[in-house]
Amino acid sequence: xxxxxxxxxxxxxxxxxxLVPSPASADTTIRVALAQNAESIxxxxxxxxLVKAPNDDVDANGRITVTAGPSGLVVxxxxxxxxxxxxxxxxxxxxxxNLTVAGRVTIKRQNGKLIAINEVALEDYxxxxxxxxxxxxxxxxxxxxxxxxxxxxxxxxxxxxxxKDFDVVASTKDQVYKGRxxxxxxxxxxxxxxxxxxxxxxxxxxxxAFFSTAAGPTEDAINVWSVDLPYLKGVECPxxxxxxxFQWRTDVWLPLLEQRLREEGFPVGVIAGLSPASYTKxxxxxxxxxxxxxxxxxxxxxxxxxxxxxxxxxSTQFDFEVVGFQIQFTGRxxxxxxxxxxxxxxxxxxxxxSADAIVRYYYPxxxxxxISSLPRR
Numbered sequence: 001x002x003x004x005x006x007x008x009x010x011x012x013x014x015x016x017x018x019l020v021p022s023p024a025s026a027d028t029t030i031r032v033a034l035a036q037n038a039e040s041i042x043x044x045x046x047x048x049x050l051v052k053a054p055n056d057d058v059d060a061n062g063r064i065t066v067t068a069g070p071s072g073l074v075v076x077x078x079x080x081x082x083x084x085x086x087x088x089x090x091x092x093x094x095x096x097x098n099l100t101v102a103g104r105v106t107i108k109r110q111n112g113k114l115i116a117i118n119e120v121a122l123e124d125y126x127x128x129x130x131x132x133x134x135x136x137x138x139x140x141x142x143x144x145x146x147x148x149x150x151x152x153x154x155x156x157x158x159x160x161x162x163x164k165d166f167d168v169v170a171s172t173k174d175q176v177y178k179g180r181x182x183x184x185x186x187x188x189x190x191x192x193x194x195x196x197x198x199x200x201x202x203x204x205x206x207x208x209a210f211f212s213t214a215a216g217p218t219e220d221a222i223n224v225w226s227v228d229l230p231y232l233k234g235v236e237c238p239x240x241x242x243x244x245x246f247q248w249r250t251d252v253w254l255p256l257l258e259q260r261l262r263e264e265g266f267p268v269g270v271i272a273g274l275s276p277a278s279y280t281k282x283x284x285x286x287x288x289x290x291x292x293x294x295x296x297x298x299x300x301x302x303x304x305x306x307x308x309x310x311x312x313x314x315s316t317q318f319d320f321e322v323v324g325f326q327i328q329f330t331g332r333x334x335x336x337x338x339x340x341x342x343x344x345x346x347x348x349x350x351x352x353x354s355a356d357a358i359v360r361y362y363y364p365x366x367x368x369x370x371i372s373s374l375p376r377r
Contacts, residue, residue: 028122028371030154032177033166034096034105035116040067041107043096045089051075053082060087068109083109093180099170101128101179108165117166122158122371124183126151127191129175131182133210134342142345143190144355148368149340150175151191152198152208155371159205172310199359199366201231203375206366211335212342213243215317216283218362219337223280224302231366232338234282240343245334248314252327258292260307261299269293274322284316284337302336339363 035041043049044063051058053073058064064076064087072080087094087105094105096116103120120128129150130136130143153175154168161167170177182188199206207229209221214237221232240246254271261268270293277287277298285301299307301316318331340362348358356368 028155028158029103029119030122030125030158030168031166032101032118032120032125033115033169034099034101034118034177035114036169038097038114038116040065041097041114041116042066043087043094043105043107045091045094047089047091049094050088050090052086053080054084055081058085066107066114068112068114073107073109073114099179100181115165118170118179122151122154123191123195125154125177127183127188128177128179128181129154130191131185131187132176132178134187136182136185136187138346139349140186140190140193141349141353141355141358142342143187144194145340145345145349145358146210146342147187147191147194148197148199148355148359149208149210151194151196151371152200152205153210155198155205155374156207194355196371197368198371198374199231199363200369200374201366205374206231206363207339208363209336209339210342210362211337211339213240213245213315213332213334214337214341214344215240215243215246215315215333218339218341219280219282219284221338223282223284223286224336224338231363233364234337235361235364237341237344239347240333240341242347243334243343245314245343247330247332248334249328249330250312250314252308252312252329254322254325254327257308257327261290261297264303264307266297266299266307267294268297269295274320274327282317282337285318286316 042065048062049060049064051060058075067074069079072083073085085107093100093102096105101118101120102124103118106117108115126147130147134143134146157167168174199208209232218234218237220234222228258268258271271290273291275289276285277289280286288299288301288304290297290299305313305316313329315331315333315335317333318329320327320329345358
């Protein structure tokens with residue numbers, strides 16, 4: 001613990017001179033998938049809607065419902081030749097299926113279903129992520145650390161997905177995004193106070209992964225995603241013991257596991273037994289050995305979480321015992337364990353560490369840069 005405190009103190013000293021944030025590039029926007037494979041999408045704005053379609057004139061007041069027709073979109077019963085429309089609120093905000101967002105929303109017809117994409121300024125997007133991913137009542141320095149991580153992750157995905165329909169999904173598949181909800185509170189202030197600040201390694205934004213609770217050392221990315229990233233190396237994290245996910249227990253019905261594995265394409269018969277096959281150096285289950293009526297199956301720990309559900313199996317730091325038709329899991333921590341530990345950031349902020357020190361600790365080797373200083377891609 002003393003060694004860790006000394007390391008954090010050194011990180012704090014590295015913060016001089018203080019980095020003064022400058023505005024992010026004015027044209028930095030992000031495309032957020034709000035809905036995919038939807039049957040219908042409702043849009044509204046109290047001040048009225050502005051709707052544009054490539055091949056049609058669309059009459060809109062304050063609310064419309066969009067569905068997919070056989071060859072184009074259908075807006076409030078009006079069949080369009082266009083397979084896409086762009087919608088804005090006259091006051092700048094538009095509500096999409098009860099989610100109010102800034103910017104422009106594009107509705108596209110894809111394979112007989114609908115996709116809704118919000119193109120929004122990067123800083124407005126971050127204001128919609130921070131209060132969704134972290135409790136807005138937490139210490140301001142923890143919120144600022146979350147804002148830097150969320151902004152960096154977003155920029156990483158923008159550069160990665162430029163040729164795709166969207167950059168990120170508004171869910172735990174990427175980052176939870178709640179639009180305007182909470183944007184004017186503490187999370188919004190944390191975003192403003194870190195405006196334009198991102199984490200970079202070798203002149204590129206990093207994959208700024210984060211998660212809830214480590215309950216031990218954080219994890220190397222290579223052990224979770226088979227990608228060796230120098231800034232996503234495990235560090236000690238004895239700061240999150242107050243997390244409600246520090247310890248947990250859950251029971252899973254054995255036939256349910258068999259069903260879920262088959263649904264995900266794993267060849268498995270009737271399960272006779274399970275045992276850990278290997279562990280990461282941080283103590284998480286890397287692989288599980290499953291004996292079944294048709295042979296033997298090895299499943300990655302993270303795949304087991306995905307199959308059962310991330311809320312069911314909170315982390316891969318678990319032990320288990322098969323009792324009858326029940327698998328009794330006892331575990332620690334929540335999330336994949338890579339990058340910034342949110343409950344650890346909370347404790348460090350309360351101990352007096354700055355947001356800069358926190359992110360530099362959890363992303364070793366990364367530097368804090370202004371987004372405008374990075375080469376464009």
